[in-house]
Structure formats: structure tokens, C-alpha cells
Amino acid sequence: MPWKECNRMDERLKFVARLLDGEPMTQVCRDFGISRKTGYKIFNRYKDSGLEGLVDRSRRPYRHANKLPVQVERTILKLKQQWPDWGAPKIREKLIRNFPTIKAPAKSTVHAVLERHGLVTPRKKRRYRAQGTPLSDSLTPNGLWCTDYKGEFLLGNQRYCYPLTITDYRSRYLLACEALESTREKDAFTVFERVFKEFGVPFALRSDNGLPFASPNALFGLSRLSVWWLRLRITIERIEPGKPQQNGRHERMHLTLKKATTKPAQFNFLQQQERFDRFIDEYNNERPHEALGMRYPGEVYTPSTRAYTRPEDPDYPYHDRVIQVTQCGRLCIGRRKINLSTVFAGQLVGVREVSDKIWVVSFMEYDLGYFDEDEGRVEPGDNPFIPKV
Numbered sequence: 001m002p003w004k005e006c007n008r009m010d011e012r013l014k015f016v017a018r019l020l021d022g023e024p025m026t027q028v029c030r031d032f033g034i035s036r037k038t039g040y041k042i043f044n045r046y047k048d049s050g051l052e053g054l055v056d057r058s059r060r061p062y063r064h065a066n067k068l069p070v071q072v073e074r075t076i077l078k079l080k081q082q083w084p085d086w087g088a089p090k091i092r093e094k095l096i097r098n099f100p101t102i103k104a105p106a107k108s109t110v111h112a113v114l115e116r117h118g119l120v121t122p123r124k125k126r127r128y129r130a131q132g133t134p135l136s137d138s139l140t141p142n143g144l145w146c147t148d149y150k151g152e153f154l155l156g157n158q159r160y161c162y163p164l165t166i167t168d169y170r171s172r173y174l175l176a177c178e179a180l181e182s183t184r185e186k187d188a189f190t191v192f193e194r195v196f197k198e199f200g201v202p203f204a205l206r207s208d209n210g211l212p213f214a215s216p217n218a219l220f221g222l223s224r225l226s227v228w229w230l231r232l233r234i235t236i237e238r239i240e241p242g243k244p245q246q247n248g249r250h251e252r253m254h255l256t257l258k259k260a261t262t263k264p265a266q267f268n269f270l271q272q273q274e275r276f277d278r279f280i281d282e283y284n285n286e287r288p289h290e291a292l293g294m295r296y297p298g299e300v301y302t303p304s305t306r307a308y309t310r311p312e313d314p315d316y317p318y319h320d321r322v323i324q325v326t327q328c329g330r331l332c333i334g335r336r337k338i339n340l341s342t343v344f345a346g347q348l349v350g351v352r353e354v355s356d357k358i359w360v361v362s363f364m365e366y367d368l369g370y371f372d373e374d375e376g377r378v379e380p381g382d383n384p385f386i387p388k389v
Helices: 006-019 023-033 036-054 072-083 088-098 107-116 184-200 224-231 244-261 269-285
Strands: 146-151 158-169 174-180 203-207 235-237 321-324 328-331 336-339 346-356 358-363 366-372
Touching: 006 023, 006 036, 006 088, 023 036, 023 244, 023 336, 072 088, 072 107, 158 184, 158 244, 158 269, 174 184, 174 269, 184 224, 203 244, 244 269, 321 328, 328 346
Parallel strands: 146 203, 203 235
Antiparallel strands: 146 158, 158 174, 321 346, 328 336, 346 358, 358 366
């Protein structure tokens, strides 16, 4: 039998009814699981106000110790009407000059008053639009790698498979084809790290503008994965949106992969990965390639001379300070919290004052954007990664 639902009002009525029937306070409080102090408080409210005394009372304090006085708020609004183009810092300064005896509110408080009365025009955010970069034509192995997810397909156990593939541009060598459960960054990190350890680090990587290679809502379209590539000194190339032909060699490999391994698909991930592994060996070491003069990709490819090592922390000798970005993507400077981007979480950035109370934020040798003493976020500057990102 399910428990019968009840609210606090019903419980208080039952509690008072038992007391009115003559039951002792101690026994009734024990049955309801409350202290005698609470029991007497409920009963006294009933005796003073009747049923209205049993209704939940507001927990709102009678007064707020730090609440802005009404007179000061009206003065702020009058100053705003007099100078409609002024923001919170100037209005606060004018308030201090005109009324030096009052306790000056913080700039954030002045801004909150203006915003509450609809006197703040929100600034339009500069939304990043995905765009392609100049694409190189590498003539040597490991000069450029290409990566993408082959379109997802359904396995026999009704779970979707997302194959992550990596090829060498020059030799067409298939470096990896990993059956993954999703396009999450965490899984992609694991695959790329394994490939880097086995084959070394390329000089450039080409991808599309989708996740996890790029992030449409982040600063300059970067993602945590692409930030990691930058730390490894890998140049990032991106094709234009809607133009998969710019990664044509890789897409052609996907067509061969689809015909050989997904029709029909295997029952589960282990079986599908085994089929991918057989295809990798055949594609690299047994299948002649016309663009290579009928040679095998394995006969052309050689591992990279750039061994994979943990990247050193960036150095900022010409900046005023070095700050580690928090996990929520902020720069903590004293009591201030400046929003940057979560894709830089855990990374070290440099901060340097370039003008009076205007600071630039840099990542490695790239200047990301600027902030001042008023704004709580980094405003992006010109894309520092063009023409490569």
C-alpha cells in the first residue's frame, strides 16, 4: 500500500486536534517526531490566531542590513535620466561627488539598479562563425594528418557506433579507426594520445568545424581538444562548412571503409572493432593505391620524428602575471572573476596591461582578447589563429 501524502498544514491540524482532545504534549510531540519547544510554538500560534496561525509564515527577514536606501536609488535614477549615456562607474563617481557624506554603493550595485529599471542596453555578443582556413598540400609524411568521424551507424545490439578515423595526408596511411560510443572529447583524447605515442606528432591536423574538433560557442571556435593540439605545437587546419570535398582524400577512405566494414554491421563494439582492425591492416599493407603509383600506404609512410611528450607549461616573460584558468573558464584576479572560456580550463594564460586599466589576455603566443576594470568578461579581439585557425 503506498504512503499517504500529506502537507505541513494537515500535520499541524492533526497535532492541534490531539492536544484539544486532552492528550499530553510530551506524548503527541514524540508521536510527531518534534521537540516540545516546537510543539508549544505551534499550539500557541493556534490559540493566538486560530487556523491562520498554522499557515507557513514567510522566512523573509524584516529588513536587509545591506539594502540600498530608497533615497540613494532614486538619486541614481535621476542621474541616469540626466546623463542617459553614462554607465555605472560614472554615475557612481557623480554620486560620490554630489553627496560625499553618504556611503557610496559599489559599481555592481549601481549597475543592478539601472538594470532592474530597464536602463541598461545589453551589449550584443560577437558570435563566432565557423570558417575555413588556408589548406596546405603536404608532400611529406606527417606534415599533415586528416581526421573526422565517419557517419554513425547502428550495430546489431541497437547501439550507435561513431568511428573516429585518422589518416596521413601524403601517404594515405590509416593511422586509426576506433569504434566509439559517441563524439565526446574524452574518448577522442584517448584515441589521439595513443596514436601520438605510437606514430609521433604531426606538424598539422585538418578537420571539419564539428565537435569535438571545434566548438561553435567557444572563443574563436576552439575546443579543449584543439587547445591541446596547440599545446603540442600542431597547426590546426579547418575545411569550410559544407565543403567535405576539401578533405576529399579522407572522405574517399571513408567510402571504402563503409563498404568493407559496415554492410552489414557487427553485433557489438568489440566485434566491430575487430573488423576495423582487419581493414586497417589490409588498407595499409595489402591494398595498392593508384595515387601512390600502386604502392601500399605502408610502403610510403614513416613515423614522425616528433616524439610525443607532455607539453611544458607556457612561459610569459613579458606579461604582468600568469593565471591558471579555473574549471568554469574564469580568471580570478583578487576578488574579481573574469569570464574567458571553459575550453581553456586548467591552462596557464598571461595577463598584461596594454593601456590605462585595459589588459590583454594571451595564450602561448596568441592574444585572445581584452578586459577592463568594469567588464567581467574577456572581449575577443581579432582572431589570432588566422590564417591557420
